[in-house]
Amino acid sequence: MRRSKPTSSSASSRTKPRPPKVASARQLGELQALMAGAIMRPLAPRNRMQKSSAPVAEAIIKPNDRLTSFERLEIYNRQYWFRILDCFYDDYPGLRAVLGDRKFDRLARAYLARYPSESFSLRNLGRRVEGFLRAEPKWTVPHQRLALDMVRIEWANIVAFDEATKPTIHVDDLLGRHPSKVRLALQPYITLLEVRYPVDDLLIAAKQGDDRLRGEASNAVALQHKRARRISFRGLKPQRLYIAVHRMECSVYYKPLIREQFEILRALQRGATIEKACAVLLKRRGSAAKDWPAQVQHWFKEWTSFGWFCHP
Amino acid sequence: MPANRFNGFTDYGIGIGLRVPHYQHILTRKPVVDWFEIISENFMVDGGRPLEVLDQILEQYRVVQHGVSMYFGSADKLNREHLRRLKNLVKRTKTPWLSDHLCWGSVDGRYTHDLLPMPYTFAAAKVTAQKVREVRDFLEIPIAVENVSSYTEFHVSEMTEWEFLTEVVEQADCGILLDVNNIYVSSKNHNFNPYDYVNNVPHDRVAQIHIAGHSKFKKYILDTHDHPVLDPVWELYARAVKLAGITATLLEWDDRIPSFDEVHHEALKANQFIRQFAHKTASA
Structure with a gap:
């Protein structure tokens, strides 16, 4: 997808733009950029269109006997924001539970103003949330770390839901091959997470009872969300946790890992051979790791039974 | 036109939109339905449940693809990644036409x-038709373009919406997905006679018809797809069938979705208008 200059027409909105003509493809593009700038501009308080969009509305939109140009354009401005906010609410119930409704709404509007959709699919709307929160932690104070862990698992959830399954590698495929020669890739739908909070359990709790469904090609979008199920932080202490977010038979699962498992899988994901990936275990456990070959064998057997490995 | 080159010479009957709340009912009860329309973008993914469900549906039913983000009228160039994914899906579904x-x-x-309205100018029609042709050539299947409901009109427009639609489909040599609910919604929002619209589109290009419900507000009507079809829209549908012939018809119900049976029952009401038309044609 191309990166591009902002479509916001803030400059043109200060002075009344000349009524555009559409007698060429270029002029069609200019009119569309002008209108999209107004439609994608953040809403004013009480979800009204910003008054600064009035000159654009008057320049391009005809009034009728019931609505002014401003009011007609405002329908689209509101629809745009209601639709993408609705999608963002659906995709991040955990973050919403962490922050509460008001903070979440402020964050959502700031994020979507900064990163409008650059994909034909709303599925990708939250692709930059993690980076946004890292760059601007002020939106999640005082729960920055928890919020960051939560959006990571929520994005991992989206990935696990519909990323590709490549042909799997079975244990038998590895027999007789030397570990120093074999590289395995993880399925594209798997995300390995190192987190400080049990966000897997927290997300499950946040989602319980959340049975809202998104419309398809309808304009029936309105900001009438149920209140977020707030997560109780009482007694919640940071601890290092490892999780593989994956998919089995079309359902998304959170598989807790121990540190050694996480490191082996991460090394494999980064392209290491099996031998190199497992070397971490020897390094960590040293002579205490007498039973490690049997243990590692058991892990690989389990992972292959899940279908986690594919050819790089 | 029950079967024409714009719908792949098919003779589909009355379908409904495939929606998530109905998946379980459809997959377990296997109700008799002429065909399902899918929103292409929901299945333009690489794996997981969406494709698993789609494959199960394809084992039992005929499926037609309907898109919401090709944006034939955008001045932007076509998105090649979008087209590539769409073509993969077309191969999977074997959709006889795409809208x-x-x-x-x-x-x-x-x-x-969002589905933003076009300025109705000859230049805009030319750009749009060119993109429709590019998509058809890339996908190698018939394309039907659907009229949208709208809430604005542009100062620069040079013709009516139905003249613009005609200009585009004739330049592109493509089909029409005639949404009679959208015509009704726009007619109320823009003060025109919806029958002028239905009477004046090229009927031999109608590949499919959409019906749906809408919501009335104080100063305008919104195309919400969250109600049964209203009587004036059924009347417009009857007119469209009279002019275009018995055409593949689909009920859209996308919000506050009731049970599968309720949606299907609503869609099948179209049969009475089709029967009336068939009866009149036979006795003429």
Whole structure:
């Protein structure tokens, strides 16, 4: 997808733009950029269109006997924001539970103003949330770390839901091959997470009872969300946790890992051979790791039974 | 026109939109339905449940693809990644025709995810028709463009919406997905006679008809797809069938979705208008 200059027409909105003509493809593009700038501009308080969009509305939109140009354009401005906010609410119930409704709404509007959709699919709307929160932690104070862990698992959830399954590698495929020669890739739908909070359990709790469904090609979008199920932080202490977010038979699962498992899988994901990936275990456990070959064998057997490995 | 080159010479009957709340009912009860319309973008993914469900549906039912983000009318160039994914899906579903909207919605690679109305000018029609042709040539299947409901009109427009639709489909040599609910909604929002619209589109290009419900507000009507079809829309449907012939018809119900049986029952009401038309044709 191309990166591009902002479509916001803030400059043109200060002075009344000349009524555009559409007698060429270029002029069609200019009119569309002008209108999209107004439609994608953040809403004013009480979800009204910003008054600064009035000159654009008057320049391009005809009034009728019931609505002014401003009011007609405002329908689209509101629809745009209601639709993408609705999608963002659906995709991040955990973050919403962490922050509460008001903070979440402020964050959502700031994020979507900064990163409008650059994909034909709303599925990708939250692709930059993690980076946004890292760059601007002020939106999640005082729960920055928890919020960051939560959006990571929520994005991992989206990935696990519909990323590709490549042909799997079975244990038998590895027999007789030397570990120093074999590289395995993880399925594209798997995300390995190192987190400080049990966000897997927290997300499950946040989602319980959340049975809202998104419309398809309808304009029936309105900001009438149920209140977020707030997560109780009482007694919640940071601890290092490892999780593989994956998919089995079309359902998304959170598989807790121990540190050694996480490191082996991460090394494999980064392209290491099996031998190199497992070397971490020897390094960590040293002579205490007498039973490690049997243990590692058991892990690989389990992972292959899940279908986690594919050819790089 | 029950079967024509714009719908792949098929003779589909009355279908409904495939929606998530009905998946379980459809897959377990296997109700008799002429065909399902899918929103292409929901299945343009690489794996997981969406494709698993789709494959199960395809084992039992005929499926037609309907898109919401091709944006034939955007001045932007076509998104090649979008087209590549769409073509993969077309191969999977074997859809006999593919529809998307006569609208725009993206600028400089940024998506509004809305179906924005076109300025009705000859230059805009030319740009739009060119893109329809490019999509058809790439996908190698017939394309039908759907009229959208709208809430604005442009100062620059040079013709009526139905003249613009005609201009586009004739330049592109493509089909029409005639949405009679959208015609009704726009007619109320823009003060025109909806029958002028239905009477004046090229009927031999109608590949499919959409019906749906809408919501009335104080100063305008919104195309919400969250109600049964209202009587004036059924009357418009009857007129469209009279002029275009018995055509593949689909009920859209996308919000506050009731049970599968309720949606299907609503869609099958179209049969009474089809029977009336068939009876009149036979006795003429």
